[in-house]
Amino acid sequence: MESDRYKRGLEKLKEIDGHAGEKMVEALKDTAPDLARYVIEFGFGDIYSRGILSLKEREIATVAALVALGNAQPQLKVHIHGALNVGCTRQEVVEIMIQMAGYAGFPAALNGTFAAKEVFAERDSLGQKN
DSSP: OOOHHHHHHHHHHHHHHTHHHHHHHHHHTTTOHHHHHHIIIIIIIIITTOSSSOHHHHHHHHHHHHHHHOSOHHHHHHHHHHHHHTTOOHHHHHHHHHHHHHHHOHHHHHHHHHHHHHHHHHHHHTTOOO
């Protein structure tokens, strides 16, 4: 039985990531289904569903944090897609990377930029303009 947090989180995840979020849940299903549930309930059901910040603002913060971490390329790519899905432009994503050069260092900013480049190429191949 799905909790209200789970339902709310799954809807928010779909709003931001489309099918990519469903792929994450499916990928964890046989190994760590509880982890997928925690991500959905807490991350998206509680955090992303709060007011005050828009989804675009939340994705900007998330992309910046993942760039600064420097060790979360798969999650960074998912959230770059998410940022573009909720209204960020490609130029804004690149600007996030430039901003991170001053706070997380050039290696982190460069790695983030290369991740963005891969996301942009993927979206181009699918005919997605943003």
